Amino acid sequence: MELKIILYGIGRGLKVSQPSIEEKLFNSAEFYFQKISKFHFIQVEKEINNERSGDFGVIPKIYGKTFKTIDPVFIEYDPQKHAPELYETIINSRCMHGDDHKSSINLIKQLNLLKKSSVDIKDHDMVVLCRDDIFIDSLNHKIYENLKNLKSDEFIVSCYDWQNGISDRLLLSNGKVAKLFKNRIDYINDSLEQDGGINGERLMKFVSDRFNLKPISYNIKFNRVRLDNSVMRERRYLPLHRPNEIIRIIISFVRSIFVTLR
Numbered sequence: 001m002e003l004k005i006i007l008y009g010i011g012r013g014l015k016v017s018q019p020s021i022e023e024k025l026f027n028s029a030e031f032y033f034q035k036i037s038k039f040h041f042i043q044v045e046k047e048i049n050n051e052r053s054g055d056f057g058v059i060p061k062i063y064g065k066t067f068k069t070i071d072p073v074f075i076e077y078d079p080q081k082h083a084p085e086l087y088e089t090i091i092n093s094r095c096m097h098g099d100d101h102k103s104s105i106n107l108i109k110q111l112n113l114l115k116k117s118s119v120d121i122k123d124h125d126m127v128v129l130c131r132d133d134i135f136i137d138s139l140n141h142k143i144y145e146n147l148k149n150l151k152s153d154e155f156i157v158s159c160y161d162w163q164n165g166i167s168d169r170l171l172l173s174n175g176k177v178a179k180l181f182k183n184r185i186d187y188i189n190d191s192l193e194q195d196g197g198i199n200g201e202r203l204m205k206f207v208s209d210r211f212n213l214k215p216i217s218y219n220i221k222f223n224r225v226r227l228d229n230s231v232m233r234e235r236r237y238l239p240l241h242r243p244n245e246i247i248r249i250i251i252s253f254v255r256s257i258f259v260t261l262r
Contacts (some may be wrong), residue, residue: 003033007040008113009132011062012048018067020136025128028141032148033126036114040066040132041113044076048227050102055227060196071137077103077112089189094197104198111185127178129171135231137221147172148261159217159253160236162245165201166208166215169222182212216259217252
């Protein structure tokens with residue numbers, strides 16, 4: 001059984017994110033898997049100018065290996081140029097982030113990285129999909145033991161940051177399920193018909209619902225790392241103003257107990 005860890009993003013804040021990902025994801029995995037393959041796909045961007053995230057500035061170029069041993073793959077993708085129909089669809093949809101679709105276009109670039117990533121995922125593989133700009137505060141190493149116990153329709157996520165959907169920063173599953181989420185950009189048009197706009201967490205839920213998948217959530221805490229290597233500390237609370245989401249999170253958390261007992 002092989003574990004394949006796929007990291008993706010624009011490569012910002014790696015000085016801070018790399019050590020936490022190496023410690024919490026890589027080192028822990030070595031206790032449970034004899035064969036581990038690691039991949040890093042980076043969207044080529046010259047600079048960031050995002051008022052919503054508070055990130056501004058030139059993105060330093062990356063030379064050599066990342067995460068000590070990975071030869072990163074750089075992908076230059078401009079939705080307006082390379083996917084004009086999708087770009088126009090997004091621009092003409094409802095902006096769900098209040099930033100003139102900047103976050104939506106960034107999401108498309110992230111999803112394209114996963115779609116284009118040249119990783120041969122087999123159904124029986126175990127897979128981790130992880131953004132490269134997160135600092136992992138807490139992740140119990142036994143998560144990999146639970147990963148091996150998942151049923152064919154289950155996947156693991158954090159119980160935080162669901163945002164009316166399902167947390168999308170870190171996912172663990174078998175290869176068959178991972179391929180669905182890896183290629184979730186294919187379902188954007190259908191998701192737009194349902195929601196009227198694009199949102200990463202809602203797209204996760206859309207794919208999960210379409211294929212009758214079951215999220216299993218654990219107490220995995222992480223924060224986003226910014227361009228200047230600062231860590232954006234995020235509030236952790238259940239969204240009381242979204243009772244349906246609370247119910248879904250509780251159900252997913254209860255499922256984790258049964259996975260542990262298998």
